[in-house]
Amino acid sequence: MLRSLILLFVTLLAVPATAQEVYRFGDDAYMAGDNVTLTGEAVDDAFIAGNTVVLSASVNGSAHAGGRSVSISGPVGKSLYAAGLNVNMSGGVGDDAHLIGDTVLVNNDVGGDLRAAAQRIEINGAVGDSALVAAENILLTGAIAGDASFSVDNLSFGDNARIEGTLYLYAEDPNDIDIPDSVVPQDRISRHDIDDFDASADPEGGATLDRSRPGIVAWLVGTITSILILTAIATLISALAPSFLLALRLRTLETPARALWMGFLTISALAGSLFLFALTGFGILLIPVSIVLAVLLGIAGYVIGTYILGVGLLGATNRPLPETLSERAIAALVGAVAITVLAMIPFIGWIATLAIALAGAGALVIRWFAPGFYTEVR
Template structure:
């Protein structure tokens, strides 16, 4: 999951930057700017963001690139992760390639798996393993050594095109797609409905969406119970090690619940929004992932804290005293976990209510740590 997140960070961080910035740490290269070109000596890993991105230097490890136009013309020893309006892979890749854009051109050999999401894809370089491609239009002129999963309504093949494994075709009218025998024999073609395609699946063995469990309602209920128990355990552990701290958070939340929600909103928004400020410095791109990670961790902490505080409130509302023993705290955590799970199931208003609980927990934490104030005299 980190790779798509990193590509998104690189792409967004490039938007406010107008001048090329270069930073090298060890054998890795970090660059951000308007028109960015990585050239010269080989690097280990490359992390590049900009409006126009060109990687012409050899990359011995993996290349990560994001921008409006991305071109990889230097050989990459390991994997390539690239996203942009136009992506052109014009040099050999020793590992896998994961590409996304409007137009994606794969004009060089990829030794491992190929995964592409685009409007138009041209595969004119060989693929050493399997390929998973989702696009409106696909052109294949070379060899795919493994399986191929294509989700498309328009595909064409060159004279040298060949798929050595099984071809999994996903389309609205899959029977209307003609596949020549020289590409793959009819007995190695599986034709499937478009809605069965799963872009997150492994390229090998097809990308068919896993069927729903036969458990039906029981399976769904089991999943909910598992989530409740997990949340209960986490909240109980936190309450065990920091009971006084949580009670302090409860007091601050009760003093001004809307202030807690507001502070939670501001804190998470500030961490997530720091991405753009850090990206504007060029060098700050190194810290951008930590800002997003901080926002995610604060959200998780807020969810756990808010759940426990909700459970304590529900227990007290039922006429019980505030929890003192570990068992009482565990019961409060269980009540809170059940409460947020039930809230989430309420149509329309349920999810905003769970979000409010999360923001209140995060805000209470920020108020306890930093004691921010508004309209105060200096």
């Protein structure tokens, strides 16, 4: 769940490009921009990122969409992956649906499993298999053919709501939530404390945390998930601001030591300002701002450094600079794998990873503010 929220948070922070970029390779569609709309003939797979995203064309394969407002009105033949502030799925999904947002509306049928994380979610369509949902407020008006695992504070139902399998309910006080027998009989309800909820579990058969699961399996799943999330974030940013990332890469390679030093200096200044603000009394109000800025700069530097590392490794194999969205995605994946493996090296791995993140943050600061030292003022 934490990784999903981080992915959503960084997605919402990404500054969209002003122009819509469209790239088609085979039967797949790749699009990025401010207001992005995919219409017309059906495509195989769709990869879309922007501020406002509308997918009304038919997708025979899988659809991937990210933005502040995401609307899926066309049918998706296989799986749907969507993240945004507001996600509205009004087109049917043939297989599984994976949805993340503040408000998520499922207004059509999902043929397979439903996985969703939100502040508020409405499930108004039918779910063909199981549902694993984590949200503060859940409204179920449709039917779920399999098991349902709900981590929730407030749960309500429509007249036609129905759960054919077992309801695994996770809440602060699960016994305080009333479930009508018309939705699911009491003998098919399993109530658990909210701390036992496992968002990475298989929706079928509940989502209760298995504390006996082998550590190597959990580590492997977590590592692969982290790589994919980092790849997705870096790809999204490279799609929205390709020229900006290219400039950062050139700046970093021109003066790597300066970028490293500037990243270290800026993050240290933001962190060190906490004590100065505290001394001024009223400046205590600015302490949260300083913390948030330091964290955001560190995250941005880590993502930028990962992408630059991936481009550099591909360049070492005589590959040209990435120009298309698919090439940028490959560079992001190579960088994510490389920095993950690098972090595993004992003793020096974390130092190298930190250096890459600081260099990325420094390149960003240099690009935005162009600071200089020993500059003569006339």
